[in-house]
Amino acid sequence: MHDEGMSTTRDVCVTFGKRIRTLRTKRGWYQEDLAAHSGIGRVAISNLENGKHEPKLKTIQALAGSFDMSMSALLKGL
Numbered sequence: 001m002h003d004e005g006m007s008t009t010r011d012v013c014v015t016f017g018k019r020i021r022t023l024r025t026k027r028g029w030y031q032e033d034l035a036a037h038s039g040i041g042r043v044a045i046s047n048l049e050n051g052k053h054e055p056k057l058k059t060i061q062a063l064a065g066s067f068d069m070s071m072s073a074l075l076k077g078l
Contacts, residue, residue: 012078014051019074021049023067037066 007015024034024045031049035042040062047053055063064074 017049017051038062
C-alpha cells in the first residue's frame with residue numbers, strides 16, 4: 001500500500017531526472033556536454049533525465065562532480 005506522503009522509487013527517479021535536466025540547462029549544456037564532463041553516456045543521461053533509470057552511486061558521484069556540488073546537495077530533498 002502506498003502512503004500519500006511517501007515517494008515511490010519511480011517518483012524519486014523522475015524528480016532526480018528533472019533536477020539533472022535543470023542543472024544541465026542552467027549551464028547551457030546539451031546532454032552531450034554533460035556526458036563529456038561526467039563520463040556518463042548521452043543515452044544514459046537521457047534515460048536518467050526522463051526518470052527511466054535508477055542512478056547508481058557512481059553515477060550520482062560523477063554528476064555531482066560535473067556540477068561542482070556535493071552528492072548530498074544534489075540529492076537534497078529527494
